[in-house]
Amino acid sequence: MSNxxxxxxxxxxxxxxxxxxxxxxxxxxxxxxxxxxxxILGGSGCGKTTLLKNMLRLVEPVSGSVKFWGExxxxxxxxxxxxxxxxxIGMLFQGGALLNSISIRDNISIPLExxxxxxxxxxDRIIKTKLHLVNLDNVLNQLPAELSGGMKKRAALARALVxxxxxxxxxxxxxxxxxxxxxxxxxxxxxxxKQINMTIIVVTHELSSIHxxxxxxxxxxxxxxxxxxxxxxxxxxxxxxxxxxFNAESHLxxxx
Amino acid sequence: MTxxxxxxxxxxxxxxxxxxxxxxxxEQVSELLHKEQPTTIDVSEVVxxxxxxxxxxxxxxxRIKSFSxxxxxxxxxxxxxxxxxxxxxxxxxxxxxxxxxxxxxxxxEDAIAFLQAxxxxxxMAADVFYWAILGLFSSKGxxxxxxxxxxxxxxxxxxxxxxxxxxxxxxxIALQSAIQLRIYGGNIFLADLMSVSMVRExxxxxxxxxxxxxxxxxxASEIASMQVSEEIDALRMMAINPIRYVVVPKFHAxxxxxxxxxxxxxxxxxxxxxxxxxxxxxxxxxxxxxxxIQVLSMKDIFISFGKSAFFAWLIVIIASHFGFSARxxxxxxxxxxxxxxxxxxxxxxxxxxxxSLLYI
Numbered sequence: 001m002s003n004x005x006x007x008x009x010x011x012x013x014x015x016x017x018x019x020x021x022x023x024x025x026x027x028x029x030x031x032x033x034x035x036x037x038x039x040i041l042g043g044s045g046c047g048k049t050t051l052l053k054n055m056l057r058l059v060e061p062v063s064g065s066v067k068f069w070g071e072x073x074x075x076x077x078x079x080x081x082x083x084x085x086x087x088x089i090g091m092l093f094q095g096g097a098l099l100n101s102i103s104i105r106d107n108i109s110i111p112l113e114x115x116x117x118x119x120x121x122x123x124d125r126i127i128k129t130k131l132h133l134v135n136l137d138n139v140l141n142q143l144p145a146e147l148s149g150g151m152k153k154r155a156a157l158a159r160a161l162v163x164x165x166x167x168x169x170x171x172x173x174x175x176x177x178x179x180x181x182x183x184x185x186x187x188x189x190x191x192x193x194k195q196i197n198m199t200i201i202v203v204t205h206e207l208s209s210i211h212x213x214x215x216x217x218x219x220x221x222x223x224x225x226x227x228x229x230x231x232x233x234x235x236x237x238x239x240x241x242x243x244x245x246f247n248a249e250s251h252l253x254x255x256x
Numbered sequence: 257m258t259x260x261x262x263x264x265x266x267x268x269x270x271x272x273x274x275x276x277x278x279x280x281x282x283e284q285v286s287e288l289l290h291k292e293q294p295t296t297i298d299v300s301e302v303v304x305x306x307x308x309x310x311x312x313x314x315x316x317x318x319r320i321k322s323f324s325x326x327x328x329x330x331x332x333x334x335x336x337x338x339x340x341x342x343x344x345x346x347x348x349x350x351x352x353x354x355x356x357x358x359x360x361x362x363x364x365e366d367a368i369a370f371l372q373a374x375x376x377x378x379x380m381a382a383d384v385f386y387w388a389i390l391g392l393f394s395s396k397g398x399x400x401x402x403x404x405x406x407x408x409x410x411x412x413x414x415x416x417x418x419x420x421x422x423x424x425x426x427x428x429i430a431l432q433s434a435i436q437l438r439i440y441g442g443n444i445f446l447a448d449l450m451s452v453s454m455v456r457e458x459x460x461x462x463x464x465x466x467x468x469x470x471x472x473x474x475x476a477s478e479i480a481s482m483q484v485s486e487e488i489d490a491l492r493m494m495a496i497n498p499i500r501y502v503v504v505p506k507f508h509a510x511x512x513x514x515x516x517x518x519x520x521x522x523x524x525x526x527x528x529x530x531x532x533x534x535x536x537x538x539x540x541x542x543x544x545x546x547x548x549i550q551v552l553s554m555k556d557i558f559i560s561f562g563k564s565a566f567f568a569w570l571i572v573i574i575a576s577h578f579g580f581s582a583r584x585x586x587x588x589x590x591x592x593x594x595x596x597x598x599x600x601x602x603x604x605x606x607x608x609x610x611x612s613l614l615y616i
Contacts, residue, residue, distance in 0.1 A: 020583065058489045082495035089493070097490035099482070102399065111494045114397065156490075 007070075009034045009167065009199055010055065015064035017047070017054040023062075024050040026223045032167075037193055037200045037213050042220035043245070048203045049094070049171055051220065056091065056169065057081065068167075087115045090160030091169040096152040098144040098159070104131075105140040108159045115163060130158040134188060150181040157185070161192070168192065170202045174209050186212045207246070219245070260284060267294040267316070270301035273309030285316055293323045300331025310343035373577075380499075380577045381569075387500040388507045397496050402505040410471040410506060411513025418466055418517050419524045425462060426454065426525025430532035443537040447547035450529035455552060455560050459522040461608050464567035467514060468600040472575040475506055476596035479579025480589040488580070503576045507569070514568035515561050522560075559615050567604050574600040 008031035017025035024047040032038050040048050053059040055066050057073060066073050068085050076085075098107045108127045112118060118126070131137060134154040144152055153173065160168060170189070174182035186209055192198045204210060210217065210231070217234055219227040221241045227234050234242055258271035260281060267288075273281070297316065302309075313329070320327045332340065357365070391398060433449050479502060482488050491498045526548060533539040578596035582588045 053489070056493065058492060078497075086493060086495040091490070091493045093486045093490055095485055097486035099487050099490070100485070101478075106399070110491075110496065114495050159494075 007034075008032055009069060010201075011065075011067040011070075012051075012055060013065045013067075015051070015054055015066065016062040017050050017059065017064075018062055019047075019050045019059070024223050025054060025061075027064075028220070028223075028225045030218055030225065030228065032199065032201060033216070034199050035193065035197045036215040037189065037202060038216045038218060039210050039214040040201065040203045040218045040220065041205055041210060041245070042226075043205065046220045047223045048205075048220055052169055052171055052201070052203055056089070087163065088166045089169065090163065090165035090167070092153070092157050092160045092171065092173055094171045094175060096144070096149075096156035098152060098156055100144050103141050103143055104147070104155050107144070107155070108162050111159065111163050126162060127158075130162050131155070133161065134158045135184065150177050153177065154185070157188070164196065165198070167199045167201065170200065170204075172204055173202060174204065174206050182206070182209060183212075189213055207248070260288075262288055262292060262294055265292075265294050266296045266298050268298045268301065269313075270303075272304040273299075273302055273312060274304060274306045275308040278308045278312040282312060282315075285319075289316075289319055289323075293320055293325055294327070295325060296328045296330055298331045299329065299336060300333070302333075302336055305336050305339045307339075307343040310340055311345065313340070314345060373581075376581070377573060377577045380580070381573045383499050384503055384507055384569075384573055384576065387497065387504050391500065391504045391508065397500045398505055399501065403508050406505045406509035407513050410467075410474070410510050411517060414467055414470050414513075414517060415520065417470065418463055418521050421466060422459075422462060422521040422525040423528045425458070426450065426528030427531060428528075429453070429458070429525075430529035431536070434532050434536050438537060443533075443539055444543065444547060446529060446533050446537060446539070447544045448551045450526055451548035451551050452556065454522045454525050454529075455556050457608070457612065459518050459525065460560055460563040460567060461604070463514065463518045463521045463564070464571065464604045464608075465601055467510075467517065467568075468571045468575075468604060469597055471510065472571045472600045473593050473597050475572060475575035476579045477589055477593040479503075479576055480582035480592040483580060483582045484585060484589055498580075499576070503572065506576075507572045510568040510572050511565055514571075515564040518560065518564040555615075559611070563608070563611055566607065570603050570607065571600050574603060 010030075010032035012028060012030040012032075015025055015028045015030075016023070017028075028047075028051060030051075040051060042048055050059065054061040057066075061074060064074070071084070073081055073085055098104070099110075105124070105127055108130065109123050112123050112126065127140070131139065134157050136151060136154045136158065139147060139151065139155065144155070147155060157170075157173075160170075168189075173185050173189070177185065189200055189202065190213055193200055202209075202213065214231050216229065217227070217231055218225060219234060219239075219242055226239055227237055227242055229237075235246055258273065258277040258281065259269075261268050267285075269281075271277070297313065299305075299313070305313075317327050317329065430446060430450055434443075434446055437443055437446055437449075479488075482498075482502065488498045488502075491501055529548075530541060530544055533544045534541055575596045578592040578599070582592040
């Protein structure tokens with residue numbers, strides 16, 4: 001039991017990743033532990049989103065290994081990857097990435113149709129509960145373009161959660177949201193961890209959000225991993241780039 | 257007032273050095289420096305300095321240094337010093353030099369890029385055919401009703417523009433030919449000419465060009481904007497093959513709709529020809545229609561249909577290729593669309609020529 005708890009759910013080893021023609025990740029190794037909120041942080045352009053995309057094979061890594069539940073996924077058959085791994089993962093994209101041509105209901109029903117054989121009536125129930133979970137009611141038949149940015153993001157989160165995934169990836173969940181909506185999103189993420197033992201990986205550079213939710217942080221700088229561990233340990237690590245990053249906040253507090 | 261003077265090797269500036277004044281000063285300094293180079297710049301009488309002033313002072317220093325002399329800046333007040341440090345460009349590391357690519361290297365790279373794109377189009381074609389054939393048997397991974405919707409959007413809604421243009425072009429060709437035919441008394445051959453040229457060549461070609469402009473651009477821009485807004489990534493995260501979900505319904509729809517549009521285009525352009533035949537060549541409608549049908553062989557009709565379906569595949573595959581290769585922002589969506597239309601029109605005409613050579 002204890003062994004199982006400490007066993008990382010995702011193991012990334014020596015990952016080298018490209019974005020376009022640029023080498024963005026150099027030899028990154030990361031462990032993600034179950035039932036924790038891991039925050040991947042760092043300044044703009046340090047490779048956070050690229051790390052996420054390489055881990056999920058949205059971009060094929062140049063080299064290195066990525067294991068989910070102990071199984072190597074680089075080079076895995078597409079069908080096997082879809083059935084075994086993707087059906088247990090939800091992802092919230094930066095801009096929501098809802099399909100613009102179809103209604104919110106149709107958007108959220110895609111994963112259900114893909115991975116289950118539920119009746120339409122059952123699907124509707126599940127979709128409604130998930131939308132309610134993210135505080136979004138009465139939007140079923142609307143198109144994504146008819147919603148505000150924050151609502152789109154919450155609808156996208158409902159889509160990511162619709163299959164009760166074991167792992168949830170969030171790419172900058174609070175980017176472009178007002179502080180209140182961002183706060184409620186953070187609370188939702190915390191609840192998901194507490195109530196359904198979800199493992200959550202969040203990419204962000206919002207300091208307040210990091211303080212609220214992070215169990216563990218992974219700090220990237222210029223494509224390299226500088227630190228991995230708890231927030232307190234990071235602050236006391238004395239690594240210059242990390243102190244600069246966190247000092248930005250105390251500086252802000254002073255000027256306020 | 258802003259002034260400068262050069263005495264005893266000291267260049268004095270006084271007054272304001274800002275965006276308004278430095279342009280004029282710059283000319284004066286250039287003239288001065290040609291005659292005599294100062295060793296010191298004195299700014300003790302400068303009352304105001306902004307980023308243009310700082311850039312100017314540093315530029316003057318650099319120019320004096322280029323005459324191989326050391327130069328000192330003196331007399332800066334506290335305020336001036338503060339502005340100098342804020343806007344100074346001296347600490348900024350120089351931009352790395354970008355290697356210039358020569359003409360031959362560039363053409364070589366373009367050729368390689370073209371070959372790679374060609375290879376990618378082939379891979380895309382293989383993918384599309386695979387999923388399209390699979391999609392005939394199972395609609396899993398496709399949205400319900402997307403085939404009908406795409407048929408309506410890509411095919412049916414192109415009907416007005418296709419028929420209007422076909423009518424006009426049929427009319428023009430018939431008129432020009434009728435003038436020549438009447439000289440030799442070969443009035444009846446207008447029916448032959450219209451029938452063969454429309455069915456074998458112009459019907460499929462015209463329709464394919466119109467559809468690549470209209471529907472091909474729609475496909476490319478839709479996929480490109482989905483790519484840019486991460487919708488394609490989202491589909492893949494939901495274990496859905498984007499080609500199957502997005503491209504296959506369009507592929508099926510256009511494979512059916514383009515040949516139908518071609519049939520329509522041929523009928524309408526023959527109608528244009530009929531107008532000329534009746535009004536200008538005194539043929540009876542019955543003779544014209546009868547002759548037009550008689551002259552056609554099954555082979556002509558078969559080639560016409562085959563070509564149309566092939567053009568439909570070209571349009572969808574090329575548009576998808578450019579759509580999926582879009583990266584970055586909104587600008588790339590426009591680029592992808594333009595490139596896709598240009599490439600698909602060129603390849604439609606190219607393959608039409610190839611077909612003509614193969615089946616004379």
